[in-house]
Amino acid sequence: MTSVLINNKPMSEWTLEELMVLLGDEQWRESATIDYKCEFRASDEGFKKDVCAFANAQGGYLFFGIGEDDGVPVEIAGIENVGLDKFNLAISNALSASIEPSRPAYESHVIPVGENLCVLIVHVFEGVSKPYRVRSEGRFWIRGNAGNEFMSYKTIEDLFLRTNMQKDKLQQIVDSRVGYLQREGALSALEYRQRPMFAAHFIPISVVSEHEKRYPLRDLFGKAGALFVPEGEAFGKLFDCPAAQINMDGLMKLGEERDAPRHIQLFWNGMVEFGTAVLFRQTKEAFFQSTFDPSIVVRLVPEMLGATFDYYRQIQMDEPVYIILSIENAAGWRAVCLKWGIDTVVDRSRLRAYPVRIDDRSAQAVASAAREILDEFGYLIGESDFSRFLGRGAD
Incomplete structure (x- = not known):
């Protein structure tokens, strides 16, 4: 997928100003390439499933610390800001240990939104080694406009x-x-x-x-x-x-x-x-x-x-x-x-x-x-x- 731009800026340049653009705007509702989460835990099975689903499709962006209503972002709640290095270490360790055949490529960005609070954005790239799956679950997920879906047998076969x-x-x-x-x-x-x-x-x-x-x-x-x-x-x-x-x-x-x-x-x-x-x-x-x-x-x-x-x-x-x-x-x-x-x-x-x-x-x-x-x-x-x-x- 082409990298998402907000205010004509790439992810590495996004600030709180760019996040405010998202709120209440149907253009930025959850889709095949965007998802919003209020909380972040790298060890959570749902996070690993989301990463696999995006990597199996065209890639996408996960926003942690933003609340949504029926898919539309409505609130910047923030999550604890432990720093980009600690976030990346937790993500790398969680994905490397749990996703096969290999960890999908990603990049991340932290935007401070309050005292000790931030929004963490994880950009998952389209995978080069499709299909991916969470090893403990054994299922293949793919991202669509309606969210994560099970892959059909034919899709799995075609990707292989x-x-x-x-x-x-x-x-x-x-x-x-x-x-x-x-x-x-x-x-x-x-x-x-x-x-x-x-x-x-x-x-x-x-x-x-x-x-x-x-x-x-x-x-x-x-x-x-x-x-x-x-x-x-x-x-x-x-x-x-x-x-x-x-x-x-x-x-x-x-x-x-x-x-x-x-x-x-x-x-x-x-x-x-x-x-x-x-x-x-x-x-x-x-x-x-x-x-x-x-x-x-x-x-x-x-x-x-x-x-x-x-x-x-x-x-x-x-x-x-x-x-x-x-x-x-x-x-x-x-x-x-x-x-x-x-x-x-x-x-x-x-x-x-x-x-x-x-x-x-x-x-x-x-x-x-x-x-x-x-x-x-x-x-x-x-x-x-x-x-x-x-x-x-x-x-």
Whole structure:
């Protein structure tokens, strides 16, 4: 769904003034994308059911602390204001532990409305892994204009088929690209062949939904040096790619060190591909020939998201995008960061993280996606809740 605007403002800018606009207005009555609640408890089964129902449909907004009469908002009652961080922690813990196949993406916003009172707004994004259900209940819910409804058998079947088809296509795209990069001479002077590599792919939803678009990358060639300027310790270290050239797929930027290949490929259809072998070097923490430091990925992901979405603003690409991280040819390598208590062995040659979808480019939504991406990467190296290391230094 398109993000809801009140007074032409996105959710992150809403204040008490925007909430007052809702009161008594039929336009803002409960619907397929809006619900009002007087109370909030993250552990409540009804909250989890609401999140699943919105994620199984087109997404939606839950307003906690607003009373309604026959679906029309009539009162700003407020709930106890414990702070956005505590709200987010409670929501994340409740959803991660109870919803399958995975926690739907969401963002939240707190608006103070009185002494120690607030309205909490939770924006649930349309799910990428439909259908979702509350594990303890076992039922599939979907949101409609009349509220939450049981899914029909056909709807459940269609969602499974559609999700699997998109996942298959995403997998095929990444496999095809990584397979190409592993060929001899694929990138001329650079060689990834038969050596460990880290890859990240940003894939617009139009690429997998048969509505592929084309962006004017050739017009950007003259200022290609300004695209993806390395900023941040991890991004600069792994993707310092000054040279640019037009190729069949779009615009490519190449690193200059033959023994440390890295590249950025910008595709005509809006895809972005990062590849590097720099990550796979011996760490200082273990006397073992084949080790790499996973803490670099923790620092890299937020920087990589920021750089990519800045590029998308330049080409005016605002559609939802999937992000997939990969590790290739690293079977037997150890992921080591002793300060964080990480020392695991990669058990296979090809690893693909579960795709994470980003619909909203707000700072909060991107931060939430960064956590989800890191958690999916953590599964590749046998480390659950990997996002807990965000903001922590490895040294």
